[in-house]
Amino acid sequence: MSSGETAYTAVFDGIQHEFDSLQSVLAKANERKSGDKLAGIAATSSAERIAAKDVISRLTLETLYENPVVPVADDEVTRTIREGICEETYEEIADWTVADLREFLLDESTGDEEIRTLRGGLTSEMIAAVTKIMSNMDLVVAASKMTVVARCNNTIGTEGTVSFRLQPNDPSDDTENILHSVREGLSYGVGDAVIGINPVSDDVAQVKELLRATAEFIDRWDVPTQNCVLAHITTQMDAVRDGAPADLLFQSIAGTERGNREFGIDVGLLDDAAELGQNRCQAEGPNVMYFETGQGAELSNDAHEGVDQLTLEARCYGLAREYDPFLVNTVVGFIGPEYLYDGEQVIRAGLEDVFMGKLHGLPMGIDACYTNHTNADQNDIENLAVLLTAAGSNFFITVPMGDDVMLNYQSNSFHDGPALRTLFDLQAAPEFEVWLEEMGITDDGQLTDRAGDQTIFTDP
Amino acid sequence: MSRNSDRLSGVDRPENEAQLERIRGSHPSRVGVGRTGSRPRTETLLEFRLDHAKARDAVTTHVSPKLVEELGLVGVQSRATSKTEYLADPGQGRDISDETADSVRQQCTMQPQVQIVVSDGLSSTAVEANVPDLLPVLLDGLADRGLDVGTPIFVEYGRVDVMDAIGEELDANCCVNLIGERPGLATNESLSAYFVYGPERGGATADKSVISNIHRDGIPPVEAGAEIAAVLEELCETKRNGFDTESR
Numbered sequence: 001m002s003s004g005e006t007a008y009t010a011v012f013d014g015i016q017h018e019f020d021s022l023q024s025v026l027a028k029a030n031e032r033k034s035g036d037k038l039a040g041i042a043a044t045s046s047a048e049r050i051a052a053k054d055v056i057s058r059l060t061l062e063t064l065y066e067n068p069v070v071p072v073a074d075d076e077v078t079r080t081i082r083e084g085i086c087e088e089t090y091e092e093i094a095d096w097t098v099a100d101l102r103e104f105l106l107d108e109s110t111g112d113e114e115i116r117t118l119r120g121g122l123t124s125e126m127i128a129a130v131t132k133i134m135s136n137m138d139l140v141v142a143a144s145k146m147t148v149v150a151r152c153n154n155t156i157g158t159e160g161t162v163s164f165r166l167q168p169n170d171p172s173d174d175t176e177n178i179l180h181s182v183r184e185g186l187s188y189g190v191g192d193a194v195i196g197i198n199p200v201s202d203d204v205a206q207v208k209e210l211l212r213a214t215a216e217f218i219d220r221w222d223v224p225t226q227n228c229v230l231a232h233i234t235t236q237m238d239a240v241r242d243g244a245p246a247d248l249l250f251q252s253i254a255g256t257e258r259g260n261r262e263f264g265i266d267v268g269l270l271d272d273a274a275e276l277g278q279n280r281c282q283a284e285g286p287n288v289m290y291f292e293t294g295q296g297a298e299l300s301n302d303a304h305e306g307v308d309q310l311t312l313e314a315r316c317y318g319l320a321r322e323y324d325p326f327l328v329n330t331v332v333g334f335i336g337p338e339y340l341y342d343g344e345q346v347i348r349a350g351l352e353d354v355f356m357g358k359l360h361g362l363p364m365g366i367d368a369c370y371t372n373h374t375n376a377d378q379n380d381i382e383n384l385a386v387l388l389t390a391a392g393s394n395f396f397i398t399v400p401m402g403d404d405v406m407l408n409y410q411s412n413s414f415h416d417g418p419a420l421r422t423l424f425d426l427q428a429a430p431e432f433e434v435w436l437e438e439m440g441i442t443d444d445g446q447l448t449d450r451a452g453d454q455t456i457f458t459d460p
Numbered sequence: 461m462s463r464n465s466d467r468l469s470g471v472d473r474p475e476n477e478a479q480l481e482r483i484r485g486s487h488p489s490r491v492g493v494g495r496t497g498s499r500p501r502t503e504t505l506l507e508f509r510l511d512h513a514k515a516r517d518a519v520t521t522h523v524s525p526k527l528v529e530e531l532g533l534v535g536v537q538s539r540a541t542s543k544t545e546y547l548a549d550p551g552q553g554r555d556i557s558d559e560t561a562d563s564v565r566q567q568c569t570m571q572p573q574v575q576i577v578v579s580d581g582l583s584s585t586a587v588e589a590n591v592p593d594l595l596p597v598l599l600d601g602l603a604d605r606g607l608d609v610g611t612p613i614f615v616e617y618g619r620v621d622v623m624d625a626i627g628e629e630l631d632a633n634c635c636v637n638l639i640g641e642r643p644g645l646a647t648n649e650s651l652s653a654y655f656v657y658g659p660e661r662g663g664a665t666a667d668k669s670v671i672s673n674i675h676r677d678g679i680p681p682v683e684a685g686a687e688i689a690a691v692l693e694e695l696c697e698t699k700r701n702g703f704d705t706e707s708r
């Protein structure tokens with residue numbers, strides 16, 4: 001490999017690969033994704049893809065800092081990320097190449113402490129760039145070094161633990177059905193990340209009812225966890241102002257200002273939500289925000305600004321970290337085959353997202369999932385869950401038998417919680433682990449005969 | 461060696477068996493399914509895999525050309541040339557090529573009041589399961605109302621908005637697209653009927669009205685055929701998109 005005359009040229013075997021912009025070389029350096037192809041920005045050959053990676057590896061962090069993919073003047077997400085950067089830390093690493101950053105992350109003398117020291121100087125574009133030159137195992141190895149702890153009513157992300165969101169969605173928002181799913185999940189030892197419901201109806205009264213029902217259940221059985229109803233943020237804010245007992249406030253976010261506008265939010269609204277969360281959420285905190293993301297969301301809303309889906313995903317994390325959230329997860333396979341075509345692309349994107357989230361310093365988890373028109377199946381997301389437990393993902397989404405009958409897609413099963421904990425010798429969040437033992441669902445970390453029986457939560 | 465039957469997990473000896481049976485019987489999700497170790501029971505696992513397999517087959521298989529012929533539909537393709545292209549690039553499924561447009565104009569009645577389009581969408585199974593019962597009822601209903609109906613068309617690799625292109629080419633007053641929905645695990649047979657008045661390319665999907673959940677356990681196809689005829693009459697009378705749901 002040798003470098004050409006300009007910053008965006010690579011020459012392999014005498015063939016010169018030229019890239020006309022930083023945006024373009026970033027896009028073409030991605031592993032194959034249908035979404036980049038759909039946007040018309042993907043590499044047109046495998047060799048061009050590697051040439052782009054070669055160019056990226058030689059870029060300095062300064063180049064990426066000076067050239068955000070969406071200009072500062074045009075986009076408040078760019079400005080928010082820029083304002084959050086620690087200039088002093090950045091100055092120390094400005095002359096590193098992206099390859100230097102990769103090798104730093106993978107070096108055996110680099111651990112959580114060393115990465116933590118560097119983190120404040122990294123923009124989302126730098127993190128996206130290094131991700132593009134890392135293999136799947138690189139991503140797992142580097143992500144596994146990072147520990148990100150967050151605290152709400154319990155503590156997630158501590159070393160030796162893995163947590164699970166219990167997602168008890170119901171196609172008619174039926175409170176009884178939802179509570180039966182909650183009981184079912186808890187009996188498998190999942191639910192320590194959050195009991196989080198996607199409501200059918202984005203309606204204040206409905207959100208209040210679901211918050212009340214879950215809070216009452218959590219209170220009755222002393223479950224050390226938090227509740228959340230994932231309606232639009234403004235609906236949750238109205239419910240909380242009206243006295244509804246929410247622990248976490250949720251919102252889907254995008255990596256561009258226009259993308260966020262399509263979600264009906266902006267930075268000002270998120271600021272207001274975070275403030276309301278601090279003052280009015282019932283949780284102990286201090287982390288009370290919950291964000292979901294996913295590659296392709298900006299393109300699907302025609303708000304991608306010509307930028308590839310991986311780089312925009314990184315910018316979601318840059319935005320999220322301004323709010324010290326308790327949970328952030330990518331919903332990696334939900335968006336459909338025009339963005340992530342098959343199991344291979346879903347797995348790659350999942351590894352990228354969790355790595356990028358953790359490198360941003362986020363308590364990062366994943367909804368490892370797929371829709372029925374994506375060329376993937378349950379085996380793919382079980383594979384992904386194993387890989388990402390090895391990578392130290394803070395949490396996973398789980399639903400009854402992997403089948404979400406409300407959102408009509410498949411994710412990890414309640415069963416996968418105890419399976420992953422056993423495989424990797426991990427525990428639940430510490431407070432929740434104690435509760436599982438007290439409830440007799442686990443004994444010394446192993447499932448007991450009571451596990452899997454939701455009727456243990458029946459009042460006499 | 462036989463499996464030791466003393467090794468039972470929670471749901472084999474539930475604290476409240478009657479309660480568990482009641483929940484299992486009425487709950488829409490797969491709860492109360494039990495486990496072997498940390499994994500699902502074999503029966504539960506295979507039931508889940510079968511439901512997903514049926515959903516995948518609905519997406520990947522093709523509507524049989526024989527059925528298209530039997531129903532008297534003129535068969536065409538969208539701009540997509542394969543399932544792979546259709547799934548990876550939805551835009552290709554929303555339009556037809558110039559050559560297809562020429563052939564549609566030659567084979568079909570021009571300037572109908574109502575143009576019927578049938579599309580595989582994301583479930584060819586939904587088309588095969590519902591359209592044979594639905595279409596005759598719809599055609600009778602439209603005839604009873606004295607509406608002038610064009611030559612019904614089947615579009616392979618068709619998205620909702622493909623009816624805009626077809627309606628524009630044929631200069632139809634309004635179109636209905638009977639299209640296979642993205643299959644779920646509960647059913648792979650669900651069909652939707654999308655409506656547009658004054659079809660033209662570039663019309664937004666969100667502006668179209670829809671009757672969804674047409675299948676034997678939802679709105680049965682025969683009933684749906686009658687409803688769709690009523691909606692099309694309303695569109696022709698009001699000359700605008702959208703219909704009064706009360707009249708359904």
